[in-house]
Amino acid sequence: MTENVTTTGAGGVQSVERAFDLLEVIAASGGEAMLSELATATGLALPTIHRLLRTLVATGYVRQLANRRYVLGPGLIRLGEGASRQLGALARTHLATLVQQLGETANMAVLDGDRVLYAAQVPSRHSMRMFTEVGRRAHLHDTGVGKAILAQLTDAAVRSLVTAAGMPAATTMSITTPDALLQDLGLIRSRGYAIDDNEQEIGVRCFAMSVPNAPTPTAISVSGPVSRVDEAFGTRAVPLLRAAAEAISHDLNRAP
Structure with missing residues (x-):
């Protein structure tokens, strides 16, 4: 089975680049950010951000707080x-x-x-x-x-x-x-x-x-x-x- 992966002009994988964009925005915002702040900073659609954040949360690189803000997760410490x-x-x-x-x-x-x-x-x-x-x-x-x-x-x-x-x-x-x-x-x-x-x-x-x-x-x-x-x-x-x-x-x- 083959996987359909969108690549960028530089040969990179677009979803990976977007995930790192989100991490960079959260880091630049003092370690936590709201969904609306991520959308404004990256220009990505909300469904795309939701999908990427679900993956980042599941892998431990992002956490979601009770107030719905997203923060950098412990997985980044290991890296x-x-x-x-x-x-x-x-x-x-x-x-x-x-x-x-x-x-x-x-x-x-x-x-x-x-x-x-x-x-x-x-x-x-x-x-x-x-x-x-x-x-x-x-x-x-x-x-x-x-x-x-x-x-x-x-x-x-x-x-x-x-x-x-x-x-x-x-x-x-x-x-x-x-x-x-x-x-x-x-x-x-x-x-x-x-x-x-x-x-x-x-x-x-x-x-x-x-x-x-x-x-x-x-x-x-x-x-x-x-x-x-x-x-x-x-x-x-x-x-x-x-x-x-x-x-x-x-x-x-x-x-x-």
Whole structure:
């Protein structure tokens, strides 16, 4: 028996693309949305949305609350954890090389909705060092990896993300307005790397760089106490970060 499957012009399966569109809209709406909101955002007919949601609910990727709103389901957590582990394993060798070369903690993070998600870390051997739990989500505007990721996006996309997430001040050095953030992102784009200078935690400095051509916006960083991570450290770190980012990009995009 053959199955009649509608494909898109790019060769994809239309129903699969539409299902992911619904998941993206729910995620962009803060993790939950009404049926009418899904229809407005996607332009799909209500019967089509109902059919797709029934499948997503049955598979655990969406739940329906008592108030009839749809929310992201636990099935996505399993997928996300698996993807994060795979991505982290791929990058860990390159992060370990950075730690050997620079002596400070190295991280990799990806864009996750309106936050940054730490996907991998190799810690420094120093007793006083930076530690960020893998799987932790943080704001984009006050982290080195977050700003390196934002610098890859359009100004309109940046404003949308930070408006949705808010821009709380973690320290007195944090950037707290979209205009000031966009000014900093312009500098990041021109020089090719980001700096978190006491912006998330006083006494900590971080140099970060985006991973080119990653499937999802991704960045790596090295961070540590300001007493060790100074201007001279940055001079050494930037070319090593660039080499690591290019190596990770190559691994992400090489043919299986």
